[in-house]
Amino acid sequence: xxxxxxxxxxxxxxxxxxxxxxxxxxxxxxxxxxxxxxxxxxxxxxxxxxxxxxxxxxxxxxxxxxxxxxxxxxxxxxxxxxxxxxxxxxxxxxxxxxxxxxxxxxxxxxxxxxxxxxxxxxxxxxxxxxxxxxxxxxxxxxxxxxxxxxxx
Numbered sequence: 001x002x003x004x005x006x007x008x009x010x011x012x013x014x015x016x017x018x019x020x021x022x023x024x025x026x027x028x029x030x031x032x033x034x035x036x037x038x039x040x041x042x043x044x045x046x047x048x049x050x051x052x053x054x055x056x057x058x059x060x061x062x063x064x065x066x067x068x069x070x071x072x073x074x075x076x077x078x079x080x081x082x083x084x085x086x087x088x089x090x091x092x093x094x095x096x097x098x099x100x101x102x103x104x105x106x107x108x109x110x111x112x113x114x115x116x117x118x119x120x121x122x123x124x125x126x127x128x129x130x131x132x133x134x135x136x137x138x139x140x141x142x143x144x145x146x147x148x149x150x151x152x
Contacts, residue, residue: 002132003132003135003136005094005095005098005136008091008129008132008133008136009037009091009095011129011132012037012084012087012088012091012128012129012133013034013037013038013088013091015084015087015128015129016030016033016034016037016084016085016088017030017082017084017085018030019031019034020066022067023067025069025070026067026068026069026070027067027068027069027070027072028066028067029054029064029065029066029067029068029081029085029089030066030081030082030085030088032050032054033054033085033088033089033092034088036050036051036088036092037088037091037092048096048109051092051093051096051113052112053068053072054089054092054093054116055093055112055113055115055116056072057072057074058089058116058119058120058123059115059116059119061074062119062123063080063123064080064081064085064086064089064120065078065079065080065081066078066079066080066081066082066085067079083124083126083127083128084128086120086124086127087127087128087129087130087133089120090117090120090121090127090133090137091133093113093114093116093117093120094113094114094117094133094136094137094140096109096110096113097110097111097113097114097117097137097140097144098110098140110144111144114137114140114141114144117133117137117140118137118141121133121134121137
């Protein structure tokens with residue numbers, strides 16, 4: 001397995017399940033992740049709302065459901081997202097944690113995404129490509145620390 005982000009993105013995109021149909025007004029985690037992965041080339045979102053919500057679900061609720069209500073409210077006893085979708089969410093978050101994706105990062109976007117990615121990877125021992133995603137996250141964290149130290 002590769003440790004290069006572009007190859008990890010392609011591998012994660014290749015294992016994404018087809019998004020199941022959702023009821024009107026529902027948000028499908030699989031559909032959001034697949035759209036953000038963009039066929040294997042994850043691009044940082046200029047529109048951060050959905051990525052911010054992925055972070056929130058991971059940080060606050062400690063999980064990622066398969067579906068949400070239209071305003072991203074978790075539903076009681078809703079099924080969790082498939083492990084492949086969770087891996088896809090981690091991948092999307094790691095792409096958005098890259099310094100180039102965050103611009104000047106005055107708002108801490110990189111660290112927010114990196115924190116959520118690290119949490120979701122740590123919380124899911126059966127995550128597909130976990131070792132590769134974890135390595136990428138650790139390299140990103142080391143780079144963020146080095147950049148922070150160099151800025152002082």
